[in-house]
Amino acid sequence: MKWLTLIVFIVVSFEAYSFVILIDPGHGGEELGAVATVKMKNSKGKTYHHKIFEKNLSLRLARKLKKNLDPYYTVYLTRSIDRKVSLQERADMAETVKADIFISIHFNAAHDKKSRGFETYFLGNHNDKAVKKMEDIENKDLKGEDKIINQILIDLVIDKTVVSSKKLANHVHSYLEKDIGKKFKMRNREVKPSLFYVLALSKRPGILIEGGFMTNDDEMKVINSDRYLDAYAKSMTKGIIKFFDSHPKKDLPLF
Numbered sequence: 001m002k003w004l005t006l007i008v009f010i011v012v013s014f015e016a017y018s019f020v021i022l023i024d025p026g027h028g029g030e031e032l033g034a035v036a037t038v039k040m041k042n043s044k045g046k047t048y049h050h051k052i053f054e055k056n057l058s059l060r061l062a063r064k065l066k067k068n069l070d071p072y073y074t075v076y077l078t079r080s081i082d083r084k085v086s087l088q089e090r091a092d093m094a095e096t097v098k099a100d101i102f103i104s105i106h107f108n109a110a111h112d113k114k115s116r117g118f119e120t121y122f123l124g125n126h127n128d129k130a131v132k133k134m135e136d137i138e139n140k141d142l143k144g145e146d147k148i149i150n151q152i153l154i155d156l157v158i159d160k161t162v163v164s165s166k167k168l169a170n171h172v173h174s175y176l177e178k179d180i181g182k183k184f185k186m187r188n189r190e191v192k193p194s195l196f197y198v199l200a201l202s203k204r205p206g207i208l209i210e211g212g213f214m215t216n217d218d219e220m221k222v223i224n225s226d227r228y229l230d231a232y233a234k235s236m237t238k239g240i241i242k243f244f245d246s247h248p249k250k251d252l253p254l255f
């Protein structure tokens with residue numbers, strides 16, 4: 001009986017380990033992403049302004065997420081240091097490592113300094129003007145002809161991935177809502193379809209999370225803390241585990 005338990009354990013562990021996750025910290029290098037200015041005090045008590053970039057915050061969260069997922073799956077980062085990586089390069093990496101899912105990590109910015117909350121996106125068509133504004137910011141890397149070619153690709157990828165991606169988004173977001181929403185009093189901006197090119201180009205079931213608004217001073221204090229980022233990574237991990245537990249490898253779309 002003991003042997004049987006051991007064999008079942010090994011088989012289950014192997015099955016889990018065979019899932020590959022590619023985590024994508026948004027921006028990097030000269031692409032700063034959103035910028036927040038926070039007030040700091042030096043050793044003499046004098047106030048000074050310090051700039052924090054989305055590229056660094058997204059990398060911090062991505063590293064924490066990888067650490068949480070490492071015991072269960074094979075996990076890669078599209079960048080582990082501060083360097084520029086094009087959207088196409090990020091997507092190519094999904095192919096190279098044969099990723100089963102793609103997780104892109106971002107933080108938000110808005111002209112309205114009161115905008116606040118966290119949201120989870122999956123690749124899908126929509127007519128939401130606010131989401132279109134967001135896409136313009138995050139898709140900035142692609143221009144003109146690239147965008148036209150990609151519209152055909154996007155429709156094809158949506159067709160194949162939308163069911164899995166939506167499930168993944170819902171699992172992750174429901175844990176975020178429970179843990180982040182309540183504990184940190186963060187506004188829940190829900191799960192939404194979007195046309196972020198990095199999700200389309202990766203050709204995988206995937207999500208893009210926006211972990212809070214860097215342009216909101218009060219929210220920035222919360223999201224810039226290790227306590228918040230640790231909790232965010234933990235919730236995402238629970239959601240990803242739940243997704244794979246209910247989603248055998250054979251059910252994942254192949255390209």
Ligand SMILES: [Zn+2]
Nearest residue numbers: 026033106107
């Ligand atoms: Zn971003």
